[in-house]
Amino acid sequence: MASHSAEVAADFRDALQDLKINSRPEISNLTVIAKENTEHAQAISRELENHIRLTRPEWKLPALYVLDSIVKNVGTPYTVYLGRNLFRTFMEAYTLVDPGTRKAMEGLLKTWKLPVPESLDTRPVFSAEVTREIENALIKFRTVTIQHQQQQARNQRQPYGQLPARPPQQPQYRESPTPNPQGPYGYPIPPQKTTEPPRSPVPRYLSPAHQGIPSASRQPYLPPSTAPPPDIGRIKDTLKQIILSATMEVSQRPADERARSLLTTLLSLQKVLESGSLAPDQIRQVEGEIQRISGALLPRTSTPSVPTHFAPAPAPTQSAPPVALPFPFPPPAAASSQRATPQPSQPPTMDLSQLLRQFNPTPASAPSQARPPPQPANDLLASLRAAGLLGGGRATPEPSAQPQLQTAPLNDVKLDPVSLKISRPNLIRLLYSARPDQCRECARRFPATEEGKKRKTRHLDWHFKTNMRIADTSKSVISRSWYIDEREWIDYRESDDTSSDKGSGSSKAKKPDPKDQYVPVPTDASLANAHCPICQEKFDAQWHEETQQPVWFDAMHIGGRIYHASCYAELSKASGMGAGGAGGRAGGSNIAASNTARSTPDPILGKRKWHAGAE
Amino acid sequence: MAFPGLSLPGLNITQSPPPTNLTTTAASAPPRTISLAATSEFRFEASHNSPLTITLTSGTAEIFGTELAPSRRYTFRGSKCAIFTWEGCTLTVEGTSESEYTAEETPMNVYANVHFALERLRGGVENARDGETRPRVLVVGPDDAGKTSLVKMLAGYAIRSGRRPVVVNLDQKQGMLSVPGSLSAMVVGTGLGGLDVEEVGGWGNSPISGPSAGVVMMPVVYHYGCEGVESEGPRGEVWRGLVTRLALAVMSRVENDEEVKGAGCIIDTPGFLGSSKGTSYEMIQHVVSEFSVNVILTLGSERLYNHLTKRFSSLGPYDDPITILKLSKSGGCVDRDAAYLQSLRHDQIRSYFFGTSPSATLSPYTQLLDFSFLSIYTLADPTAATNTAFLPGGVDAETAGTESDGALFVKVTPSLRMLNSLLAILHCPKEADDETLRQASVVGYVYVSDVDEAKSRVSLLVPVTGRVPERAMIWGEWPEGVADLVG
């Protein structure tokens, strides 16, 4: 029986291996195998689940159609077996596939909430509990995905569809007349659009004098379909702010000729912009220059980077990592990776001299691909002058203008009434564009450095995991914790586990997810009702497929007691420095458990106390 | 056909999630777009009953120093506040407000500069060693001068500058991460962008037993339990003692926590301290000396500023120079009437037990306890039981003392008078002397939902599951009972 089961499973597996496209005959065939072997449903279901888990992302959808076909055409017991792991099967696949496939999967999920069409059975294909759990996860998932996408969109201005293309797979096979999920391709992610500030209408195009310049052809780096029209209002605003800071410079150092000439240049640039005689591409170049100048005016340690919210063209210094969604399942090897054309490592913006050369009667025949290092003030000034756009301010800038501009804005605010009154937009920028990389969930900002990028990724992971945990615990009872004692508070150390690599960072990512740890449900009745000593909650019993026994997931033995693995991880993560996020809970439960909290500490707490006392 | 699935093991223990609440608040008024010019603010009052939802659709904006995430829907209920923009922004507003308008005139420029000036005091690593220079900021001013808002701003800007100052609330009338009647302190900047602008009180949450997507901070809490603050009498003694105790905790924390060290602390105070009445100056002086305050920000009172300048110009016992500044009050500050303040208090108490949907829904428990289990103390003040109004300096310490053999606290048997009020559980044994009681920090609060004097039993609403900690409890005279908390 068992060996026969294995045989059937192997047959089924072989047939599955060949399924690479949405082929109706093949899916029918697999469905028939399943139907004729319901006594091996468990083995077949496991084969199918494994296949969906392990096969390449682009082959997952056809396999999911097999699942769909089996549950709809055969039904029990497959719905039972497959339903049990459906959350995992579905969500694992969902995280790894492209948006089009996701859309198709969402379509499938929708049909699973309904009865099988034309069937007498009025129950939904899968129970509402199963589908609802998935839907909850999808909601959380989308929240985070959108964030990642928005971040990517900001960083690299690539349409989302530039993830590796997959062959179009229309979900044609379906016995049921349920609506096919349409448009598996190019699934638009609307929030990406809505979060863009509304663009003002495209400014007036070339004035007659410049109409001959085929400017678009000069900028191969700007995919015309993807680059939004430049937001001239925004550029002007930025320019205005830079002018303000430059004015500050001048007012603070009246003798400084360089600051003065930069200001003059900026004012001229403003005039050119106001005249409305620039083509969109030229405006983009102006914008690039402005960014560079503002970059120079802003505090910045190393790499020239770009304040996000007005940066249309430049790519990040390094192509952004794939969506790399943190999902608490072991990632299969065949994760989707970005195979798009490599990004240029430098922002491919032309500098303003080239732009302004276009104003000359004899424009350069072809823009040079080699880019000079950014020399905003001088280049700009020189080219403006060359173009005859620069009015007064004959002062010749010195080549050493730059280093001065690149120092952080001087914080000279003193606690006196006069100093406090001066407006300092350049300092305000320290709170905003100096850290351009923003988390769209909590608005926290990160600097545009490699380290900042890493921290942000970890931070987004934290949001994601938290959201997943919230979805996980939506059924458990949550309450306010007791406050910790004064002494504990003094020794308590907040750790920023939302972005530091201590604990929740890269090193921990290799460790198994605590949620996947389990202990068999104790047979001893007194233990079977045990609470986690940290959070005081009971454990959730679940069936463990591999070992065929009821287990408590997210649980582990420590010194004769059973803890939630995640609670313990959280506590020990922080206990190096203090009690961490679980301290309050632990402190509270401690108090509740005994009359003299301090004298009978929990083992873990005892250790922390000992730490504190040992100093 | 065989159906082995019918007898599958473990099926009865599969989990079924409860129905989720995906209901979004229906906006009664059509969404409207508000365009704010740079350095202006949108002021609004959201009613308790119908929430106001605001989304930042372009530009950047902040609420009392905490930046808003773009495109995120923020929901406000029963709050009066302002969305300020440095660079200009557009907002989408849904729902009906009690009032809303845009203002160009704000003191934000000065407030932000105060932050930058403090940043200089916080300095770099080399300054962090120098304990004397880190800012310990006291904010004083009359009622509704915008003190708390300023403290939030300074905290928010500090967080955004990568700092983790300690924020101290000495205003017993409004709790911070706790109920009214309490004093507390916490380290801000625990990973998220700023404070939780949607929470009741606008700070965030104290820890809960599950994951939270919002701002969670760990406070240390002390119980004061009187409406007014005063310098003399038993209340004064308690108040002064608690300030000393809290200062000790904060100073120890600041000394020992490297992350906090350089950032210093920011102290919010009750309006009475800025009222220039009675013993208010003595109380300021007490706070200044206990916390070694070196920056005093006075808000909206010329008289207060002048007096403090005089008082602290000849430093006497203070070696550290104290910088005193006069800041103007924001035109947006709303005078909050008694009814509004009361509903705010009730919101705070409710959210302590039940959380604030949707960010957290908490489940407190009801427990029936025998009188003998409880050890409840109350302030031995003859005026306390009958008179909850504040009498500035009007309590005769000697009379109060003689009434109860000089004891500060007396033990009381549960009675119907406690119905609907809060009991503070202290971190100290059931049998404790005055000294212990007035210095212990708070474990948590329970709410007296019923007293059965005949059966000698109390019914308590307890925030945390499990046994009620066997600790001393304080029954304060304030805040007033909340009749509709349960049921």
Ligand SMILES: Nc1ncnc2c1ncn2[C@@H]1O[C@H](COP(=O)(O)OP(=O)(O)OP(=O)(O)O)[C@@H](O)[C@H]1O
């Ligand atoms: N700029 C503003 N626009 C709109 N509302 C504001 C503004 N500043 C403060 N408020 C509101 O005015 C009220 C009073 O402000 P706040 O609580 O900061 O004053 P306070 O001095 O701390 O008051 P109290 O003395 O009661 O502690 C609050 O509801 C606050 O949200």
Ligand SMILES: [Mg+2]
């Ligand atoms: Mg206040």
Ligand SMILES: [Zn+2]
């Ligand atoms: Zn965030």
Ligand SMILES: [Zn+2]
């Ligand atoms: Zn636990």
